[in-house]
Amino acid sequence: MNRELQxxxxxxxxxxxxxxxxxxxxxxxxxxxxxxxxFMENNLDEKEQLVFFRLLPKELASxxxxxxxxxxxxxxxxxFTDKELKALIDDMFLDDTVDVIEEMPANVVKRILKNSDPExxxxxxxxxxxxxxxxxxxxxxxxxxxxxxxxxxxAFEKIRRTGVNKETIYTCYVTDRRxxxxxxxxxxxxxxxxNQDLIADIMDTNVITLKTMEDKEQVALKFSKxxxxxxxxxxxxxxxxxxxxxxxxxxxxxxxxxxDIQKMAAVLPSEKPYLKQSVWSIWKARAPWLLLxxxxxxxxxxxxxxxxxxxxxxxxxxxxxxxPMLMGTAGNAGNxxxxxxxxxxxxxxxxxxxxxxxxxxELLASLLLGLTVGIVCFLKLWLIDSLYNAVTIEIAVIVSSxxxxxxxxxxxxxxxxxxVAKKFKLDPAVVASPFMTTIVDVLSLIIYCTISIALxx
Amino acid sequence: MNRELQxxxxxxxxxxxxxxxxxxxxxxxxxxxxxxxxFMENNLDEKEQLVFFRLLPKELASxxxxxxxxxxxxxxxxxFTDKELKALIDDMFLDDTVDVIEEMPANVVKRILKNSDPExxxxxxxxxxxxxxxxxxxxxxxxxxxxxxxxxxxAFEKIRRTGVNKETIYTCYVTDRRxxxxxxxxxxxxxxxxNQDLIADIMDTNVITLKTMEDKEQVALKFSKxxxxxxxxxxxxxxxxxxxxxxxxxxxxxxxxxxDIQKMAAVLPSEKPYLKQSVWSIWKARAPWLLLxxxxxxxxxxxxxxxxxxxxxxxxxxxxxxxPMLMGTAGNAGNxxxxxxxxxxxxxxxxxxxxxxxxxxELLASLLLGLTVGIVCFLKLWLIDSLYNAVTIEIAVIVSSxxxxxxxxxxxxxxxxxxVAKKFKLDPAVVASPFMTTIVDVLSLIIYCTISIALxx
Numbered sequence: 001m002n003r004e005l006q007x008x009x010x011x012x013x014x015x016x017x018x019x020x021x022x023x024x025x026x027x028x029x030x031x032x033x034x035x036x037x038x039f040m041e042n043n044l045d046e047k048e049q050l051v052f053f054r055l056l057p058k059e060l061a062s063x064x065x066x067x068x069x070x071x072x073x074x075x076x077x078x079x080f081t082d083k084e085l086k087a088l089i090d091d092m093f094l095d096d097t098v099d100v101i102e103e104m105p106a107n108v109v110k111r112i113l114k115n116s117d118p119e120x121x122x123x124x125x126x127x128x129x130x131x132x133x134x135x136x137x138x139x140x141x142x143x144x145x146x147x148x149x150x151x152x153x154x155a156f157e158k159i160r161r162t163g164v165n166k167e168t169i170y171t172c173y174v175t176d177r178r179x180x181x182x183x184x185x186x187x188x189x190x191x192x193x194x195n196q197d198l199i200a201d202i203m204d205t206n207v208i209t210l211k212t213m214e215d216k217e218q219v220a221l222k223f224s225k226x227x228x229x230x231x232x233x234x235x236x237x238x239x240x241x242x243x244x245x246x247x248x249x250x251x252x253x254x255x256x257x258x259x260d261i262q263k264m265a266a267v268l269p270s271e272k273p274y275l276k277q278s279v280w281s282i283w284k285a286r287a288p289w290l291l292l293x294x295x296x297x298x299x300x301x302x303x304x305x306x307x308x309x310x311x312x313x314x315x316x317x318x319x320x321x322x323x324p325m326l327m328g329t330a331g332n333a334g335n336x337x338x339x340x341x342x343x344x345x346x347x348x349x350x351x352x353x354x355x356x357x358x359x360x361x362e363l364l365a366s367l368l369l370g371l372t373v374g375i376v377c378f379l380k381l382w383l384i385d386s387l388y389n390a391v392t393i394e395i396a397v398i399v400s401s402x403x404x405x406x407x408x409x410x411x412x413x414x415x416x417x418x419x420v421a422k423k424f425k426l427d428p429a430v431v432a433s434p435f436m437t438t439i440v441d442v443l444s445l446i447i448y449c450t451i452s453i454a455l456x457x
Numbered sequence: 458m459n460r461e462l463q464x465x466x467x468x469x470x471x472x473x474x475x476x477x478x479x480x481x482x483x484x485x486x487x488x489x490x491x492x493x494x495x496f497m498e499n500n501l502d503e504k505e506q507l508v509f510f511r512l513l514p515k516e517l518a519s520x521x522x523x524x525x526x527x528x529x530x531x532x533x534x535x536x537f538t539d540k541e542l543k544a545l546i547d548d549m550f551l552d553d554t555v556d557v558i559e560e561m562p563a564n565v566v567k568r569i570l571k572n573s574d575p576e577x578x579x580x581x582x583x584x585x586x587x588x589x590x591x592x593x594x595x596x597x598x599x600x601x602x603x604x605x606x607x608x609x610x611x612a613f614e615k616i617r618r619t620g621v622n623k624e625t626i627y628t629c630y631v632t633d634r635r636x637x638x639x640x641x642x643x644x645x646x647x648x649x650x651x652n653q654d655l656i657a658d659i660m661d662t663n664v665i666t667l668k669t670m671e672d673k674e675q676v677a678l679k680f681s682k683x684x685x686x687x688x689x690x691x692x693x694x695x696x697x698x699x700x701x702x703x704x705x706x707x708x709x710x711x712x713x714x715x716x717d718i719q720k721m722a723a724v725l726p727s728e729k730p731y732l733k734q735s736v737w738s739i740w741k742a743r744a745p746w747l748l749l750x751x752x753x754x755x756x757x758x759x760x761x762x763x764x765x766x767x768x769x770x771x772x773x774x775x776x777x778x779x780x781p782m783l784m785g786t787a788g789n790a791g792n793x794x795x796x797x798x799x800x801x802x803x804x805x806x807x808x809x810x811x812x813x814x815x816x817x818x819e820l821l822a823s824l825l826l827g828l829t830v831g832i833v834c835f836l837k838l839w840l841i842d843s844l845y846n847a848v849t850i851e852i853a854v855i856v857s858s859x860x861x862x863x864x865x866x867x868x869x870x871x872x873x874x875x876x877v878a879k880k881f882k883l884d885p886a887v888v889a890s891p892f893m894t895t896i897v898d899v900l901s902l903i904i905y906c907t908i909s910i911a912l913x914x
Contacts, residue, residue: 159648163648163649170645188626191616192617223707226489229703250684250710253714254714254804261717261721261796262797264718264722265795265796273801275814277818280825283829286793287830289789290793290830294789294860297781297786298782300782301781301842304778305778308775318762320777322758323777324757324761325754325757328751328894329754332891335723336743336747340722340731343715344732361739365736368740369743372744372747373747373751384755437785
């Protein structure tokens with residue numbers, strides 16, 4: 001947080017303490033809703049939050065509300081009278097209301113719906129139908145629709161008349177009577193056209209559309225590909241049912257990246273910011289994977305136990321010392337590849353049909369990498385490790401050759417797992433990254449034990 | 458890629474082969490530049506790309522150009538005559554020209570600058586000064602500026618007159634004669650105001666601004682926080698020097714997430730899509746970290762060698778079998794925490810001043826997690842592993858207690874490393890994630906060896 005904002009926050013706290021509410025309102029009018037929400041969350045306790053929220057100028061309240069945490073939202077709604085609640089909801093955009101509703105318990109949802117006006121309630125109910133990961137769930141029904149026969153002048157009139165409550169007015173949607181999407185026209189097009197021009201003549205009829213059930217990750221990718229500020233969502237009949245605006249797409253991009261990162265680190269995704277997560281919810285997000293991976297590591301113990309007697313006989317047990325290095329390097333090598341491929345899949349840069357291209361690339365890269373790392377490892381064992389450990393030249397050769405094989409194997413597993421997961425419609429980030437380590441660990445141990453026992457045993 | 462697009466691409470290829478260039482142009486006019494670029498990159502060889510690019514309608518060429526890969530851009534520029542090049546550059550937005558220039562070799566840059574008109578060349582040179590990770594490097598100087606004394610009507614006239622070449626016209630910037638930023642006004646505000654209203658009366662004077670040298674990651678966070686479609690960039694004197702538009706912020710968000718993911722997986726970041734990376738560049742991105750981590754794993758070998766004689770004496774060497782499981786689980790536990798904290802730092806949810814809050818949270822969570830995993834591990838050792846290994850109840854108790862300690866230790870290292878890295882202005886993703894495993898490996902080995910030797914040796 002920058003210092004300027006910090007000073008303003010201190011002033012706000014002072015006004016609150018000294019009950020200078022008129023001064024407080026003046027400062028608030030100069031602030032962005034997101035910053036006011038930040039102040040509420042980080043500087044006030046639960047009781048103060050409520051007092052403060054009621055002090056907000058009416059035109060700010062709904063914008064601040066959509067920026068605060070779900071828990072705080074719920075407390076405010078519970079404390080509000082029906083009248084206060086109705087005023088708040090009437091001021092919010094429909095897609096934001098739907099976002100709030102999706103996080104609330106049933107009795108709160110009931111109160112929100114009861115206090116929205118009938119037309120809004122109908123639209124909210126329609127939006128609530130779409131699954132959480134679909135384009136439908138992030139769209140809004142508040143867009144400007146025009147008809148093709150309008151002149152630019154009358155289109156501007158319509159925007160002036162109805163624009164206040166629309167999420168964006170800059171992209172307008174041209175529909176026929178049955179609400180089928182005929183084209184889009186931007187305010188820019190209209191400003192650069194003549195007042196008498198017909199919308200039909202200046203609209204763009206080649207519209208990139210979204211489908212209601214399209215994965216919202218796909219939606220985000222389309223936004224970053226095409227650089228639009230809004231995209232229309234159509235149903236199976238080609239009728240316009242809503243629009244998605246870029247701000248919601250940006251949120252999806254951030255969330256999806258965070259989710260993928262969490263999954264790759266074997267944590268169940270959470271939507272709450274870290275500092276707001278309770279110890280209990282952290283435990284719930286981490287324990288399942290930690291347990292699963294600990295138990296799956298049983299296989300490495302089994303491999304080591306199986307070869308134990310033979311391994312102990314070789315070179316006075318000196319081979320044990322390299323197990324962590326071998327497993328670690330193989331794990332790192334596999335991780336490099338799996339994470340790269342998972343991200344490329346998420347960005348749509350790689351698809352399953354590229355399987356052989358990817359395998360070939362990884363095979364060549366892993367041979368190069370294996371040789372590089374293997375040679376350096378041999379030199380290290382021979383020149384450095386021999387100073388404190390009984391490393392003979394045979395051991396150095398075996399360990400570094402096993403390292404080359406382990407790296408090639410790890411890279412192949414690392415690229416195959418996410419691609420195959422994607423093919424079977426599983427989440428590459430979940431299937432590939434945490435499990436990969438266990439698979440690579442077991443395989444590299446088996447390679448190490450069999451080869452060293454065969455050659456030295 | 459959807460099927461519709463695939464069909465269109467097949468038609469394009471057909472038109473190219475049969476030299477039906479008129480038909481080709483008609484199809485092209487209905488396509489988005491990003492899709493035409495996709496067609497060029499994936500369906501045409503180098504020679505065809507050049508023929509095809511020359512066939513593009515003039516109004517599309519520059520939009521397609523900014524969407525293709527750097528290598529292809531370079532080939533096209535080299536093949537172009539000065540006249541062709543000048544036409545292309547004149548049509549491009551300044552920030553896009555700068556992006557292209559930054560990736561080109563010196564002689565190509567020289568040709569681009571030579572063929573831009575003098576006013577553009579001046580502005581390009583100004584933009585080229587800013588470092589790669591700054592707001593200045595992603596801004597454009599093509600914005601609409603208004604003066605406070607204008608009426609809404611004359612503001613619209615100015616937008617109509619100058620808007621064609623501006624990156625966005627929807628947010629306009631009000632400056633005084635010395636180019637100091639006085640406020641912003643949106644086309645929406647203007648449309649909802651009266652024609653005679655003065656800009657001074659409807660403009661918003663509380664502007665959230667960016668600084669030229671501000672980290673572009675911060676810029677991206679501000680966009681996702683405030684939901685603007687453009688933000689002004691000011692210099693130290695408060696003068697407006699450019700604007701950043703949301704489409705560039707979206708690219709930054711995607712790139713930064715990809716970079717962080719790559720760094721956490723011990724890969725040097727690359728801007729090229731995976732399939733376009735050569736085996737050689739993959740090697741260069743991965744070999745340094747793989748080597749460094751392999752060499753740093755020497756420490757685990759040293760620890761194991763040091764305790765070797767004593768460890769081998771205990772329980773017939775049965776303790777070795779649990780080393781991978783212990784190190785693996787500790788590594789996973791630490792990784793869960795470090796990755797969570799790194800992402801929270803990147804999103805601005807956590808700062809160094811939250812250090813003690815984070816440590817406390819992780820300490821409590823790690824105790825809970827340690828106990829959970831420790832108890833399950835004990836049961837597993839006692840009931841399952843004893844079937845195939847000489848696991849006595851003492852060994853089961855020691856291994857599972859060490860596991861609890863190792864998890865707590867790993868979680869503390871996992872949260873401390875990224876926070877301390879941030880404090881010292883190092884990149885948390887680089888310092889914390891790949892190194893964390895090595896540190897945690899060594900520490901958990903030391904805990905395991907000392908405790909088991911002390912109790913059983």
